[in-house]
Amino acid sequence: MVRSSVLDPNDPILHPLRLGANQFPGAWAYTMPKELRGLKMPDERRATCMNCPKSCYEDYRADYRCCTYHPRIPNYLLGLNALSPAGDAALDAVMARGLLLPEGMHHAPGQWYDYLDDLENEEFGRSTKVLCPMLDESNGYCRAHAFRNSVCSTFFCLKDHGAAGDEFWSQVQTLGTQVEMSLSQWALHMVGFDLDRYYQTFTDLSSEVRNVSSVSGWKDYVLGRLWGNWKGREKELMRECGLLASEHRDDLWEIANSFEIKESAKFNISMITSVPDHLKNQIDEEDLEEDEDSEAAKPRDIWKQATKAYEKLWDLPEGHYALSGRVEIVPNHGIDKEALYHHDKPYSIRVYTRKGSRTLDWRMFIDEQEFQLLQLFREGRTMDWTLLLHPTLKALGRGKEFVAEMLKSKVLVREALH
Ligand code: SF4
């Protein structure tokens, strides 16, 4: 059955969903637990993508930055994106590389080995061979911005909340990935695509894993076998999946929790065991432990882990805290591109790799009120109710959150009292 409905261009599922200071796919309003929208997300102020610190001060490519990666974007998000001419052109680019499978954009083993090779040679961010086809080279923008997958949506190279932020985003990413896998397969099932045949084909291909990839994606004969009688109607299938997701949007979270995900464990294991010897270091031992009977975690259970990680983001543990010996706060003299970008912030927190070192680990620009709040910790201070009621903290408006951020990023460290 081919769906003929067209979505209203203003439909929120087609536009980025703003949560705090960051944007996520509009579909998250329906595919993720509704409680997610009530969370106070970290702003991630240091990952300023269009003034990317990794390309300004490290050696990431200025054009692709961290998009030296092939994300798995589920079919329903590609289909919703393809409802606009720009998204449709982006889908053509994905297909031209041989990276489109019925589940969505999906790298072939060869592209995964290229990615491992980049990791092995510390070429992530500098790669010449792993470049996302969704990136518009003319301006550096993502052509799937409102339809990115969960990995791209939760990737922040520098985290405001340090390890606690890392844990939180990693849980949200795992949650999103699981939901995306489940819903992409559900959508295929709903359009009548034969999932059993599809995964059996992967199993049949497991003995020739080293031969299924071209230089940029899956070989044509492999695509022919995987697509079956949908070959030649790939874009139609993506759009169908997108419209199905839209049509059933109010039930997507429950569907993601109850639809049984299928896969070919044999193909997955064969892909891992076929990794070239010089890249074996990049493989997780536990990736090999997968078997036909292993069950995927339910999104609901992953969500519980994510909420635990969330609580840790904002807690203010008791103790006596002071500015770290690795930290210096200096005026922002606007002497480089990043400093100029933050011209409205009069100070910069400079965090060195260790006390006494002049090697900068990271820096962050702050405003006058944030500066004044940090001054309260110059001589050390106890984290208690008097701090919470202090006029300097109150003046900031989100003073409590700022202190939590400074604790998690180890700008403020606990002092032992003798
Ligand atoms: S996440 Fe980080 S590396 Fe990637 S574009 Fe943004 S600032 Fe640059």
Ligand code: SF4
């Ligand atoms: S989908 Fe967009 S954000 Fe993700 S890697 Fe590609 S260009 Fe970058």
